Amino acid sequence: MAVVWLIAPVALKRFVRASFFEFSAPITLTEARVSELQDYWHLRLHSQRDLIAAGVDLARVDASYALSVQQNAALQNEVARLRQMLRMPAPPHFRLEPAQVARRDFSAWWQRMTIAKGRNFGITVGDPVVFAEGVVGRVAEVSATTAVVDLISSPGVRLAAFFEGETRPVSYQGGVNPSFGPAQGTVDFVPLDISLQPGETRRLVTSGLGGEFPPGLTLGQVDHLEPSGDGLFQTGIVHLNPRLSDLTEVTVLCAED
Amino acid sequence: MRRGLIVFGTLVLLWTLIGIVNDQLSGLRVHLFVGGLFVAFAAVALPFRAGFWTVLAGGALCDVGSPLPFGTFALLFAAAQAVLTRMHERLPHGHTIGRVAIALLVNLGLYLVVSFARLRGAPAPGAYWLRALIDLAFSQAAIVLAAPWFFALQERSLAYARP
Numbered sequence: 001m002a003v004v005w006l007i008a009p010v011a012l013k014r015f016v017r018a019s020f021f022e023f024s025a026p027i028t029l030t031e032a033r034v035s036e037l038q039d040y041w042h043l044r045l046h047s048q049r050d051l052i053a054a055g056v057d058l059a060r061v062d063a064s065y066a067l068s069v070q071q072n073a074a075l076q077n078e079v080a081r082l083r084q085m086l087r088m089p090a091p092p093h094f095r096l097e098p099a100q101v102a103r104r105d106f107s108a109w110w111q112r113m114t115i116a117k118g119r120n121f122g123i124t125v126g127d128p129v130v131f132a133e134g135v136v137g138r139v140a141e142v143s144a145t146t147a148v149v150d151l152i153s154s155p156g157v158r159l160a161a162f163f164e165g166e167t168r169p170v171s172y173q174g175g176v177n178p179s180f181g182p183a184q185g186t187v188d189f190v191p192l193d194i195s196l197q198p199g200e201t202r203r204l205v206t207s208g209l210g211g212e213f214p215p216g217l218t219l220g221q222v223d224h225l226e227p228s229g230d231g232l233f234q235t236g237i238v239h240l241n242p243r244l245s246d247l248t249e250v251t252v253l254c255a256e257d
Numbered sequence: 258m259r260r261g262l263i264v265f266g267t268l269v270l271l272w273t274l275i276g277i278v279n280d281q282l283s284g285l286r287v288h289l290f291v292g293g294l295f296v297a298f299a300a301v302a303l304p305f306r307a308g309f310w311t312v313l314a315g316g317a318l319c320d321v322g323s324p325l326p327f328g329t330f331a332l333l334f335a336a337a338q339a340v341l342t343r344m345h346e347r348l349p350h351g352h353t354i355g356r357v358a359i360a361l362l363v364n365l366g367l368y369l370v371v372s373f374a375r376l377r378g379a380p381a382p383g384a385y386w387l388r389a390l391i392d393l394a395f396s397q398a399a400i401v402l403a404a405p406w407f408f409a410l411q412e413r414s415l416a417y418a419r420p
Binding site: 104 | 269272273276277279280283284285286287288290317318320321322323324327328331332371372375378379380381384385387388389391392
């Protein structure tokens with residue numbers, strides 16, 4: 001049977017895979033809807049007084065964000081003007097596509113989540129996925145209505161990164177995921193002259209190299225570096241955001257031409 | 258064919274439930290793998306051909322969303338089913354406790370095979386194995402707790418399906 005499957009035409013394998021993917025998608029979406037309903041009834045239990053207080057808080061946050069949006073627009077205009085002056089190529093544009101997390105699958109083998117949007121919202125394989133505090137991962141598989149995201153804590157994920165304020169790229173890899181603790185990754189090929197004082201932490205951000213992820217998005221924090229086996233570089237543990245395992249909403253950055 | 262489809266229906270239910278449980282456990286970074294439950298009943302209670310296709314379909318369901326080449330779980334499950342069928346006479350398959358023991362052993366074997374297959378990509382093998390063993394311990398405990406209910410459900414579903 002294994003031999004038959006190995007020599008089976010690629011088209012047949014793809015068809016079977018797509019069939020099972022699409023077969024399981026409605027089940028995953030139903031789970032997401034049930035979870036939504038659960039949240040709704042949970043919120044219905046709050047008193048009106050709580051809701052009014054939450055509304056007032058939200059209005060304050062909204063006002064501060066409105067100001068930030070104006071400042072952001074002014075800064076973007078400034079950046080565009082400077083780019084034009086320096087004749088730099090335009091950075092890639094992304095359409096923001098918020099999506100609900102339908103299912104999380106965080107094993108020792110891989111760290112993945114399924115989101116409740118797929119090709120129906122223009123999501124494609126390789127699209128970056130982010131949340132308010134940094135990078136979540138990248139889209140690994142897409143079906144008609146769902147998509148599977150490889151988290152940055154997954155051992156298979158590798159990215160070029162920068163230490164904040166640096167311009168030399170280092171290599172980030174996900175992978176150390178202890179039970180009952182926050183996920184971690186590793187950083188390799190760190191130049192020897194980058195040092196960290198005891199108690200100091202430095203932010204690791206996406207480099208933007210390769211154009212897959214926009215530059216400057218937070219990957220995690222590094223608080224310790226040690227020489228690598230060959231002594232030419234340093235390596236370290238990257239502490240990822242603990243919220244990664246509790247996310248219910250993420251944003252997919254869909255590349256636009 | 259009909260019996261195989263009914264057992265497959267219970268496997269879809271198991272896949273859904275275990276997905277929900279794993280989703281809830283993701284905050285603790287604990288993951289349950291119950292591949293043994295996908296194989297055990299179909300291997301001991303169904304004729305070889307029906308059991309084989311049922312287990313194969315159940316494995317393909319587990320392949321959805323996994324980064325392993327599609328068909329890995331399906332082939333592993335089918336191989337486990339073939340081994341169990343060959344040893345059918347020597348296995349204590351008549352009682353629930355015997356079936357639970359079979360599910361535990363199959364689960365252990367499948368878990369170790371997948372863990373060794375994924376070891377190559379792990380940046381810190383020590384931490385990887387520690388995590389894998391903790392997950393395995395929880396998975397085995399989950400099988401001990403859930404298997405009697407699940408086997409009873411499968412048995413009852415088959416009984417209802419009889420004309």
